[in-house]
Amino acid sequence: MKYKFSQKMTELKPSAIREIFKNLGQPGAIAFSAGNPAPESFPVEFISEASADIFAHDACSALQYSVTEGYVPLREAVTARLRDKFSTGGEGDTTLIVSGGQQGIELTAKVMCDEGDTVIAENPSFIGALNSFRSLGLKLAGVPLEDDGMNLNALEDALKTNPRAKLIYTIPTFHNPVGVTTSLEKRRGIYALAKKYGAVIIEDNPYGELRLSGEDVPTIKSMDTDGIVVYCGSFSKILSAGMRVGFLSAPSDIATKIVVAKQVEDVHTNIFFQMIAHRFMTQFDMDAHIEKIRALYRYKCGLMLDTMARELPGDVRWIKPQGGLFLWCTLPDRLDAGKFVADAAAEKVFVVPGSAFQCDQSLPTKAFRLNYSTPTDDDIVRGIKILGSIARM
């Protein structure tokens, strides 16, 4: 049968990253393409013990239906940490638990936007968020991303020329895929422009705890005296990605709508891992654990950067991030990015072409993304050497 799919889904292609994943099964493959946390970053012993304790003493609560808003003790712990550590979330905000940061983004767009509305995003940006906007029939307006964040003039132009621009989507801290961190000045600028033009900001911050160097910059949400910022966070990079637990802090009226939208998507986030996350925050030295992950990624990022400096030709450029999981590289004009990515894949080294992250995916780019948290140290060295030899051809 020939199906007639919804217009929004007809236009949506599977993520290029997923297509690459399909080739990762082969022996000897080196995955610089994932965004996976390092397996060493999971506190397995703690989770195992907490799990045994939950099933021994609170099994029925862990296995029964629960409320859509999330496990109350976890919501309270997240609220406290956001407030105490990031000055984020205030009296007018509500913390909700969602099934990963991805769901927080998608739900916010669902409650704020009708089909045909526009979301303004950094260009390039996180493909999962861009695709969630596309899946809702929304248009994307990309704003060039500079070393210190969005170009504010281009942001204002986009707000002016798109009267149906309802949302500004930004990853101000350790941007995926580019790795840059938006400056305090530009954060203030983004906030002021959103307020001026009546847009709501989605501040996506899944990597915020993974600072490798430099000083924290206040979140945009911490400036939110007008109730226009939805802050999305996640446990995926600090506890477990597979458990699918994230959170958001939203102005309470928006949160109320998000709860209704979440209820009809998955009723609630699996309650057992909400209980695990709560214990992680309150009965475990979460900060020491995060410090260990930071040290691990600081080392892996440094190893990759050092190897790149040694092995890649001088006309390949990249940005040194202060945190997160990714390195963004730009090829010189003499190299075709599509061919480079394909040649690397033929040598079993998988990187993500920059086109995947474009608001307009038909536009060519010279860039590609590398991940340093997933591969082993040996694979980092071996894979970068292979990329170097391809780039010199």
Add this chain to the structure above:
Amino acid sequence: MKYKFSQKMTELKPSAIREIFKNLGQPGAIAFSAGNPAPESFPVEFISEASADIFAHDACSALQYSVTEGYVPLREAVTARLRDKFSTGGEGDTTLIVSGGQQGIELTAKVMCDEGDTVIAENPSFIGALNSFRSLGLKLAGVPLEDDGMNLNALEDALKTNPRAKLIYTIPTFHNPVGVTTSLEKRRGIYALAKKYGAVIIEDNPYGELRLSGEDVPTIKSMDTDGIVVYCGSFSKILSAGMRVGFLSAPSDIATKIVVAKQVEDVHTNIFFQMIAHRFMTQFDMDAHIEKIRALYRYKCGLMLDTMARELPGDVRWIKPQGGLFLWCTLPDRLDAGKFVADAAAEKVFVVPGSAFQCDQSLPTKAFRLNYSTPTDDDIVRGIKILGSIARM
């Protein structure tokens, strides 16, 4: 700030059932309003042991990102059971794991329907599904539900008069809220009409394993030689509701689109509980466990029916179901359903008014829904007595 929400969410109200839940915390409350499985139905010891084993031997797989389609061994086990036990799913179908049956319904509607399209549903029907359609900006056309399923003439009328009718949503087995099971003849009729008018059927079957009496009727999906049925199932009622693991069997082209839509909602369903569900299906006597749940609900349903026969006035009517979790009662003309539900709540007995399940919620009904799986035996007897005294007033 005054927010401008999306049109579809502006119109969507929180579930009436949830509003009732808010009052359940008070001491002595009797919840006939839930759809929760009995706590005794969770195989806690098995889950606890399986959990310890997974964290001891396969922790990294259980905690890392996984693929959107679902854990392959679980997909295979579900495919095999659907085929062997229900003759459901064939060569042209793909089994996917979703975050509860609810997500399967919502995703199917998202990929098949544009805003303004129509979903035809039994009237009354499951509020979670109806609200998921509403959340996507879809219109609902209700078809009267009779003792043996939808009125087929009304179904054909709805298909004729709604040229944008893309989906028929049906719960043919142990309907929620009404409890009736659609006859084989009517299943064939629904299938034939869907085919004739080019609509896709969502066959929602979360209760199918919970038969208390009578013989299984073939699923509509088992007749699907044309690739027009998406079958949604769930582990919520036989293993754990809180773990949020369901599945669907869809024609492969539709499944491919559902995967893309799921990826942008929650990336994948939490992988740990997919592993638990797989072990439940392959390393545990699942059928014996389901038989225990059936015996429990057979007893509880019988206790509620017996008490109703004794305690409710003769002009209150109800339907005896062959399975599932619910009893559907209709009040006589002399009683106002809204007042009855409110009077019961004042006595701390919570039932769901029939209006909650209507495609057009503004229409009055004389009905209310009772659940027998959640309350204790004592509460069943005490609560029905209270309802009887109110109904006699």
